[in-house]
Amino acid sequence: MEINNTTHPRNTVINNVDVKSHSKTIIDFSKYPNWTHSTRIGNFTNQLKNEKECAKNYYILVSKLFPFLQNQGGDLFTGINHCHLLNDSDDKKYRTQAINIIENIHNVKFDKSLELWQLSYGQGIRLVGAMVKGGDNNNQTIIYPLFIDHHHLIYPDKNHNQKDLSKKACKFCPQDKYH
Template sequence: MAKRVGKAGKAKRVVKTETPRNNGIISFNFSEYEKWTYSIKCGKFNNHFKNFEQASRHFYFILSELFPYVSSNTEEVFNGRQDHCHILRKENEKFARQVINKLYGNDRLDETIELWELGKPTQEIRVIGSFVDRTFYPLFIDHHHLIYPSKKYNDPDYEKYSYKAQDIPNEYN
């Protein structure tokens, strides 16, 4: 014999579904431009590493320090009060677009999209990407501060580096 099921009644609580709001905090989308972590050489640009250890330190810094720092300083970033976070202009933007075109192809990024550089004081590592509202889409990493060259931040031996981010998974096999 089948069990008797009680009468369906009204729901005791109503759950509203809404699109989550980020309350002004910068969020990050890592899936749109899948090669953002790749190493590439393009003219005078080289974001290869010295070795696996340097690559590990850089990626750890980006995920554990740089992105949380940028996210917690949202208003300063968008108001231009964060020295190492800004829109790329003129020759620096042109240089970054050359790297992007080599990495993704010439038709992947619209020329009207503003490119941003995100960084943290005292560190040479910069992430280049674009914002749509308050979501940042990383396009590539400038590990050696080459889009805005600076003797203070550039590693003098970066041109010799050949360890690729794409080789990291091989370290575990």
């Protein structure tokens, strides 16, 4: 016995919500596409131990940090826990170090007037990026990821800086493996 399907699928899906006007936070990955790249400059590295550590960290970024940032919206500008401005008044060396990393990874001259932010939801992994207000009514936060601080080396913390980060221990670069 054959069963006939009498339901005909619709050819279009209609979304009544304008995502750009509805979202508090937009994370723009297109402006600086090398934000996932790893480098080693001076005492900083965001190179990883191996593919397993890479997979774990990217899972945390996608499943924990990005949703956290999107839910915060403009509150990010108030300096909520683990999200703060990298500015010259706190410690100039961290901002200078971050700018050197950005210029190395993206092969651009960074506009030093832009505000840099270190963003996290409380785990060791940090995202360094530019953050601006935008949208039609200036009611959105737009985040431009610039690089990942996998080991919490920008504004180091003794709770996250105990492992071996030598060239021998950390030499995995996702862009070399998957590019």
